[in-house]
Amino acid sequence: MYKFLIFAFFTLSFVNGQTKSDLFFTPSDTLHVKRKNAVILTESALGGLTLLGLNQLWYSDYERSKFHTINDNSEWFQMDKLGHTFTAYHLGRFGAQTLNWAGVSKKNQLIYGGSLGFMFLTGVEVLDGFSEEWGFSWGDFFANATGSSxxxxxxxxxxxxxxxxxxxxxxxxxxNLNPNKLGSSFTEQLLKDYNGQTYWLSINLYSFFNSSKIPKWLNVAVGYSADGLLYGSKELQQNFFPDQKRQRQILLSLDLDLTKVETNSTFLKQFFNVVNVIKIPFPTLQFNSNGHVTGHLVYF
Incomplete structure (x- = not known):
């Protein structure tokens, strides 16, 4: 009997917790001033402190310069540009959705939230422009704009x-061959090793064919990656690794749109919304720029 009571207690506690969390995560139908103020204050503080921290901690290790621009569009097979586009897109998505949670109008969600990634990353780019080590990259700027757009x-x-x-x-x-450029730890490599990264355009089929019997959560994904990148430019890599070949990779796979998974839990909807930035592993075809085609039973 006591086991049943313990089970019942934890079950009721979980359900009650779920109910409270669902109420919290449910977007407001009308403007919720406290939520709106909290969103604006939090995002402004995080963005401002991040830029200040970068300026004081990261850029202070390098010589300052007059504002200048660079053209790095040919480097890293444009993988870095895709990283900018990806980041701007999801920061904009986050910005718009948090304003939606606060009941802000759709127009203002897109103006002030959807442009969040572009505005923040432009701030970072300006800091680059005053650093001797880097410079303001117009390629990065337009990649940021592409993501928000x-x-x-x-x-x-x-x-x-x-x-x-x-x-x-x-x-x-x-x-391991060039940890200074590609990262010495797993966390650094997540951001810096373009050989391990793949960026995907994940297309929801049902959204385009909503009269079909295609599952609402099924996507087709087209990916882009690279292999053999040890330096940004081909010329620099040939100086240090003359035998290492570089190649682009196009990938074709399936994916899941977790935001289309039906659930009555607002908490789970928000959880799926967050993790939906990650491509779900599936069998994949890989087309290399050297003409080779490779099949993967599971690709991640």
Missing amino acids: LYIGQELLWDEQRVTLKYSFSKSKYA
Whole structure:
């Protein structure tokens, strides 16, 4: 009997906790001033402190310079540009969705939330412009704009995200050869080792064919990655690793749109919304720029 009472107690506690969390995570139908103020204050503080921290801690290790621009569009097979696009897209998505949670109008969600990634990353780019080590990259700037535009454009056109940018990573063999550029730890490699990163355009099929019997959560994904990148430029790599070949990779796979998974739990909806930035592993075809085609039973 006591086991049943203990089970009942924890079950009721869980259900009660779920109910409270569902109420908290449920977007407001009308403008919720306290939520709006909390969102604005939190995002402003996080963005401002991050830029201040970068300026004081990261950029202070390098010589300052007059504002200058650079052209790095040919480096890293443009993987770094895709990283900018991905980040701007999801920061904009986060910004718009938090304002939606606060009951802010759709127009203001897109103006002030959807542009969050572009505004923040432009601030970082300006700091780069005053650093001797780097410089303001117009390629990065337009990549940031592309990411924000992808989110805002779909909301204006379809009132939903039919095409989502996603990310996957698997540890490569190249990071140990040049840890200064590609990262010495797993965390650094997640951000810096472009050989292990893949960026995906994940396309929801049902959104385009909603009269079909296609599952609402089934996506087709087209990925882009690279192999053999030890330095950004081909010339620099040939100086240090003359025998290492570089190649682009296009990938074709399936994916899941977790935001389309039906559940009555608002908490789970928000959880799925957060983890939906990650590409789900599936069998994948890989097309290399050297002409080779490779099949993977599971690719991540």
